[in-house]
Amino acid sequence: MKISLLVSQVLNGLATGMLYALMGIGLSIITGVLNIPNFAHGALFALGAYSLYTVIQLVGNFWLALVLAPVGVGLLGVLIEYGGIRPLYKAGHDYQLLLTFGLSLIVTEGIIIIWSPVGMSQLPPPLLRGGVDLGITFYPKYRLFVMVAAGLLVLGAWLFLEKTRYGAIMRAGIEDKEMVSLLGIDIHRLFTAAFALGCAMAGIAGALTAPIRGLNPWMGVDMLGIAFVVVALAGLGNLLGSIAAGLLVGVAQSLVALFWPEASVAVIFAVMAAILLVRPQGLFGIR
Amino acid sequence: MKPWVAILAAVVLLPVFVRHAIATEIWIFAIFGLGLNLLMGYTGLLSFGQATFFGSAAYVAGYLLKYYGINLFLALGIGVVVGAASAALVGYLCVQRSGLYFIMLTFALNQMFFFTAYQWTTVTGGEDGMPGIPRPSVLGLDIHGPLAYYATVAALFLLSLWVMQRIVESPLGKILKAIRENELRAEALGFDVPRMKLVAFVVGGAFSGLAGVLYAMLFGIVPLEAIGFVFSGNVVFATLIGGSGSLYGPVIGSFVFIWLSESVSAMWARWPLLLGVAFVIVVLFFRGGVVEAWARFWTWRAARRAPDRVRIDAPR
Amino acid sequence: MRELTRRDVLKLGGGAAAAAGLGVPAVLRAQAKEVPMLGLWSFTGAFSDVGPVLDRGMKLALDERGMKIQGKTIKYITRDDETKAGSATRRAEEAVDADGVKYIVGPWSSGVALAVSEVAKRKKVFHYFSGGTEDISGARCHRYSFQWAASPYTAAKTVVDTFMQANPKAKRWHLLVADYAFGWSVEKYVKEVGKTHGIEFVGADRHPLGEREFSNYVTKAAGNKPDVVVMINFGLDAVTGAREIFNFGLTPKIPLIMTWSSGVEELVQLAPEIRENIWVGSNFYYTADTPVAREFVKSYQAKFGGPPGYAPAAAYGMTRMLLHAMDKAKSTEVPDVIRACEGLEVDDLVGRMRVDPKTHQTLRPYFFMRCKKKEAMKHPMDFADIIATGSTPLPAEYAACKDIGAL
Numbered sequence A: 001m002k003i004s005l006l007v008s009q010v011l012n013g014l015a016t017g018m019l020y021a022l023m024g025i026g027l028s029i030i031t032g033v034l035n036i037p038n039f040a041h042g043a044l045f046a047l048g049a050y051s052l053y054t055v056i057q058l059v060g061n062f063w064l065a066l067v068l069a070p071v072g073v074g075l076l077g078v079l080i081e082y083g084g085i086r087p088l089y090k091a092g093h094d095y096q097l098l099l100t101f102g103l104s105l106i107v108t109e110g111i112i113i114i115w116s117p118v119g120m121s122q123l124p125p126p127l128l129r130g131g132v133d134l135g136i137t138f139y140p141k142y143r144l145f146v147m148v149a150a151g152l153l154v155l156g157a158w159l160f161l162e163k164t165r166y167g168a169i170m171r172a173g174i175e176d177k178e179m180v181s182l183l184g185i186d187i188h189r190l191f192t193a194a195f196a197l198g199c200a201m202a203g204i205a206g207a208l209t210a211p212i213r214g215l216n217p218w219m220g221v222d223m224l225g226i227a228f229v230v231v232a233l234a235g236l237g238n239l240l241g242s243i244a245a246g247l248l249v250g251v252a253q254s255l256v257a258l259f260w261p262e263a264s265v266a267v268i269f270a271v272m273a274a275i276l277l278v279r280p281q282g283l284f285g286i287r
Numbered sequence B: 001m002k003p004w005v006a007i008l009a010a011v012v013l014l015p016v017f018v019r020h021a022i023a024t025e026i027w028i029f030a031i032f033g034l035g036l037n038l039l040m041g042y043t044g045l046l047s048f049g050q051a052t053f054f055g056s057a058a059y060v061a062g063y064l065l066k067y068y069g070i071n072l073f074l075a076l077g078i079g080v081v082v083g084a085a086s087a088a089l090v091g092y093l094c095v096q097r098s099g100l101y102f103i104m105l106t107f108a109l110n111q112m113f114f115f116t117a118y119q120w121t122t123v124t125g126g127e128d129g130m131p132g133i134p135r136p137s138v139l140g141l142d143i144h145g146p147l148a149y150y151a152t153v154a155a156l157f158l159l160s161l162w163v164m165q166r167i168v169e170s171p172l173g174k175i176l177k178a179i180r181e182n183e184l185r186a187e188a189l190g191f192d193v194p195r196m197k198l199v200a201f202v203v204g205g206a207f208s209g210l211a212g213v214l215y216a217m218l219f220g221i222v223p224l225e226a227i228g229f230v231f232s233g234n235v236v237f238a239t240l241i242g243g244s245g246s247l248y249g250p251v252i253g254s255f256v257f258i259w260l261s262e263s264v265s266a267m268w269a270r271w272p273l274l275l276g277v278a279f280v281i282v283v284l285f286f287r288g289g290v291v292e293a294w295a296r297f298w299t300w301r302a303a304r305r306a307p308d309r310v311r312i313d314a315p316r
Numbered sequence C: 001m002r003e004l005t006r007r008d009v010l011k012l013g014g015g016a017a018a019a020a021g022l023g024v025p026a027v028l029r030a031q032a033k034e035v036p037m038l039g040l041w042s043f044t045g046a047f048s049d050v051g052p053v054l055d056r057g058m059k060l061a062l063d064e065r066g067m068k069i070q071g072k073t074i075k076y077i078t079r080d081d082e083t084k085a086g087s088a089t090r091r092a093e094e095a096v097d098a099d100g101v102k103y104i105v106g107p108w109s110s111g112v113a114l115a116v117s118e119v120a121k122r123k124k125v126f127h128y129f130s131g132g133t134e135d136i137s138g139a140r141c142h143r144y145s146f147q148w149a150a151s152p153y154t155a156a157k158t159v160v161d162t163f164m165q166a167n168p169k170a171k172r173w174h175l176l177v178a179d180y181a182f183g184w185s186v187e188k189y190v191k192e193v194g195k196t197h198g199i200e201f202v203g204a205d206r207h208p209l210g211e212r213e214f215s216n217y218v219t220k221a222a223g224n225k226p227d228v229v230v231m232i233n234f235g236l237d238a239v240t241g242a243r244e245i246f247n248f249g250l251t252p253k254i255p256l257i258m259t260w261s262s263g264v265e266e267l268v269q270l271a272p273e274i275r276e277n278i279w280v281g282s283n284f285y286y287t288a289d290t291p292v293a294r295e296f297v298k299s300y301q302a303k304f305g306g307p308p309g310y311a312p313a314a315a316y317g318m319t320r321m322l323l324h325a326m327d328k329a330k331s332t333e334v335p336d337v338i339r340a341c342e343g344l345e346v347d348d349l350v351g352r353m354r355v356d357p358k359t360h361q362t363l364r365p366y367f368f369m370r371c372k373k374k375e376a377m378k379h380p381m382d383f384a385d386i387i388a389t390g391s392t393p394l395p396a397e398y399a400a401c402k403d404i405g406a407l
Helices: A003-034 A040-057 A063-086 A093-115 A141-162 A165-175 A177-182 A187-213 A219-234 A239-259 A261-278 B001-015 B021-044 B051-068 B070-095 B099-119 B147-167 B171-181 B183-188 B193-219 B229-242 B249-267 B271-285 B289-305 C006-022 C049-066 C085-099 C110-123 C152-166 C181-196 C215-223 C235-247 C291-306 C310-327 C334-339
Strands: A131-133 A138-140 C034-040 C072-080 C101-104 C128-130 C143-145 C172-178 C200-207 C229-234 C258-262 C278-282 C347-349 C349-354 C366-371 C386-390
Touching: A003 A141, A003 A187, A003 A219, A003 A239, A003 C215, A040 A093, A040 A219, A040 B289, A063 A093, A063 A187, A063 A261, A063 B271, A093 A219, A093 B099, A093 B229, A093 B271, A131 A141, A138 A141, A141 A165, A141 A187, A141 A239, A165 A177, A165 A187, A165 B021, A177 A187, A187 A219, A219 A239, A219 A261, A219 B070, A219 B099, A239 A261, A239 C215, A261 B070, A261 B099, A261 C072, A261 C200, B001 B021, B001 B147, B001 B171, B021 B147, B021 B171, B021 B249, B021 C085, B021 C349, B051 B070, B051 B099, B051 B193, B051 B229, B051 C310, B070 B193, B099 B229, B147 B171, B147 B193, B171 B183, B171 B193, B183 B193, B183 B229, B193 B249, B193 C258, B229 B249, B229 B271, B289 C143, C034 C049, C034 C085, C034 C310, C049 C072, C049 C110, C049 C291, C049 C310, C049 C386, C085 C110, C101 C110, C101 C310, C110 C128, C110 C143, C128 C310, C128 C334, C152 C258, C152 C278, C152 C366, C152 C386, C172 C215, C181 C200, C181 C229, C215 C235, C215 C347, C229 C235, C235 C258, C291 C310, C291 C347, C310 C334, C310 C347
Parallel strands: C034 C072, C034 C101, C101 C128, C128 C143, C172 C200, C172 C229, C229 C258, C258 C278
Antiparallel strands: A131 A138, C278 C366, C347 C349, C366 C386
16 A cells, blocks of 8 residues: 555545534534534535635635635524524424424525536635645645644634633533523523534535535535534534544545445444444443 | 225325326325334334335345346335334434434434445446336236226225224334333333334334335336435425324325425426425424314314304314 | 314315326327427436536427427427436326327436336337447347447547557556446446557546545545546536546646546536646537538527537437438337337438447447647637547447347
8 A cells, every 4th residue: 555645545534524523513512502403504514615605706705705604604593593493492303303404405405596506616715726745645735724724613613612601601501401591691592602603613614615525505415414423423412522533534434435435435324333332322422 | 983984085086186106106105104103103203214214125125026026925025024124223223312312313324324325336226226126916917007006005005004003002002102201101110111112113114114115116216315314304294294193194294295296396396495495384383284283274263253152172 | 173074075175186287197189299209307416517408409409390390299398307317217207197208318317317218118208318328228228218329339449549549658547437327338448448459457446426525536546656547427527526636736747538528518617727638538529520510519609609518419419310210200100210210320410320220329420539728729618629530339249239129
């Protein structure tokens, strides 16, 4: 096995792994704080990518788009939480599932209506085009950027949750909602903020992915399943675990693709099933 | 007695108004819904991966039908067995968990089966599905004609409905309902709750498997979508819209769902948008499904007609 | 809950009758004055970009005849197959049952086509398809389906022979193939023909249709240190793949062959820098020098602005062949048209075209182009020049269609 090939694959795995971690943390926050299954997570990922594309078409600035896309998706999250999820807090998982599933259909079809079903391409900004000679291997600049950017975002999310007061409230909300509201904190605002944050993270993951994978209306479908795998492996509500699980899944997928490319996606789920058999609480879960 | 009369009437009259292939699909989907509802309505387990059992049965039976020319009864039997076996596997992994975790696991395992079917192209045909599935004759009778196949499927549906009715009225059914009402209490009463849940899974899977084989023979193809999560979501929606609280809910839901999706999809390629909107509206406003909406409508009408004579017996 | 009253049943019955719009089987309205034809195209899904242009191509061919054939009006309907076999099967059946369709052109995806071919056989309707799977005129052949695209063997021979003539030293080839029906067929023959040139296939990877993440495949390709990278894929897959191959620095240093391309539709999505040193094989290119092609390109360009790629050309070409067959048969009945189509020989869109009666494969030229450098382009759509055409048919020993069967 050529060393350069192995290094390239590991780098690929780290880049996708960082994106998986972003998706995982976002979903983990939502499932942890609100305790609802968010089947719209993949569609929001796609929406983030399309928002990036549109902002670039309108304004021509990639960096601005990278900021506006997740903000837009986050704001949509606020609307969804307020209008759709809040009425269903007590309704039970069936209905919450159907709501988010229905929303994913609406968002995906909406993307097709607004942007067309044809897949589109998005070039990276001129600064990040082409590749870099790393000595061992030649690697595209944009992917290195994604690794770094997603890594910083993941770090930022972790710092927010671990080191700030608002983050502590969120973590408390995952642990014990009643206690949090008894302490006088507006539980509704917490839920809205958590949901919006989770959506924004899906949005930025999508935006970062656009120049790598291009855009198509169903680009979020695979991501949804993988996000669930990351969360399940990490243990529900375990945010730090989501980071490790995301990277693990990304690198594992890349390495499997070396030997058995056809099975690279199914293997992820099979590994998850195997791990959960042995450790039902996930790799890092405590509950 | 009354519901059975209505259903028999529907079975007889449907092919007069509706294209035979669509009518057949309605009953197939109803069988699928019955399987799901044993889990969802009666045991309180929201399985979001029923397509796993439906699709697996369709692929296995379809494969044997196509390459080994097995007869109809064997195909149906294999469908039931594969549905039950895959449900046992998935159920075993999932019944230990509950709530959100359970839903996510059923979904993720569904994805695993989906991607296996997607990438194992030599066997399943991958994205193109498995075409060329024959329809063997039943007891010497050729069922290639749309109406003949409809009759076969309708008969199997009626049989399935009867069996499901027996199950829910049996001691097993009562235990499952008890689990739905209060799991801890059921456990305290000495029932092996995980094992009962697994049984529900297996039975539900068996019904789904039967539906899967019939679907494969309907269009002569097992499409990849048959094992995908959209299919899983559709049956959940159809059952909820019919009303998961009753035995007949999935039947009504199947009617509504298939009728809607077939008529709209021919007119507008973007019909899943309307489907999504329908989901959202139903969960926000019509949570009891058709059954509750119907009852609420009549209450409203009665209140309008005789405003001073308030109805004391609330619907439901 | 209230019980059903007689009024309720009547109301329900009325509603059900209204739902009869679900398709009470079409009462043979087709027979007398109309010839219903179905264009089964993708408006959603992986090939959704070609649906609209395929529609254009078929309409152009039908409009040339004033929507009439053999004194009857042609009724042209389209259905979205969603690039899915399940949907295609249902839409095709529905069109045959409810709209009386007797002639199906399409779909675009070769995998989906196999499913539609089954429907054609079962429902005994005429089916014309253009795509890379050799099974339609091979292992799965039957009297009702015809193949318009060149045989993958013809394509492979044209591409490999011509390329080796221009680059005799490029002996190390790496293949990147779409894991799909047409991918397998073309790959098989590229390897066969390659053997005769002493080519060493240093690597061959298959990627799923609709793949967007090519980094893994590209790094593997680079690792094998090939002289040439050969892609056997299509549409957006080909575009994304070509772009990644450029991003990772393989082209333009080493050449990239797009073996079974749609030509214009793909090339227009690549920046000129990326196109440098790309060699393209296609079933149609708009600079083809035949009277029919020149006319077609002129009308298409006048009506739609840009030159047509393989997709609209195929739809146009298939419809023309179908109409020629109806002319020859002097009938619009399916069995007559099938018999007329078998052995049909015309000078049409790509040159001399002949339908092999034993396999229903159209024997015709395949095009090979070389992309131009930015400086050499005379106008924005001047992507490439045709450097060769080849029409070597599939040798009899490879033919998998042993018995095409009866009507």
